[in-house]
Amino acid sequence: MENFARTQINLSTADDFFLSGINIPRSTSNPLGSNVTRITVDQIPSLNTLGISIARIDFAPYGVNPPHTHPRATEVLVVLEGTLYVGFVTSNPDNRLFAKILNKGDVIVFPIGLIHFQINMGQTNAVALPHFNSQNPGFITIANAVFGSNPPINPDVLTKAFQLDMDVINYLQKQLWLNND
Known part of the structure; x- marks a missing residue:
């Protein structure tokens, strides 16, 4: 197995480990007022088997990332700009809502498979950076x-x-x- 991994590295280039442009805001001119830019194994091939990926979420004022789930990953979301109201719902039997208002620098964990959401509560744009413990978390x-x-x-x-x-x-x-x- 070690020889296989070494061979794979030998066939790789620097571009297999690199992606630029995550700092560029994406358009939020859609009915949701948000845009998710995923960075998974599809964008960075070297993420294969590493069990990690990230994304960038741009929010217009009052934009929403609607209720969704990641069937293959826990998410750790970091707010880079703005104020977000976020939450997740536990599974049956109690379906309990855990919700918080997050500001710049705040972090929240959304456990694997649970329905969660984010909405920008401010009158300015917001940006969040979610991290996942899967190279392909699903959505x-x-x-x-x-x-x-x-x-x-x-x-x-x-x-x-x-x-x-x-x-x-x-x-x-x-x-x-x-x-x-």
Whole structure:
């Protein structure tokens, strides 16, 4: 195994360990008012098997990173600029919300697989830098997965599960859900 790893390093270049531009703000002119720039094994090949990755999240004033989950990673989020209201929900049976208002320099942990969110509470832009303990943490936006699946989930299932009128379910399934990934 050591020889294989040495061979892989010998075939690598400096560019396999490098990415520039994370300091450049991304456009937040979308319905969510946020933009997530992922830095995973797809962007930096040398992250393969290392069990780490990061991202940058840009928020317009009152922009949101909607409820989502990372099925393969715990997230540690650091606020670089602005004020964010963040939270996560524990799993059944209690579905307890843990929420905080974070300012520049604050850090929060979102445990693996739990639904979590962030929203910019300020009138200025905000920036956060999430870190993950996986080179490929995955990203499932709850509304997209439930109401924007392809093919659609049978509306009868959703009306019972969410205890909503069929017209509401049909409306939600017709929305163009933004993928903030």
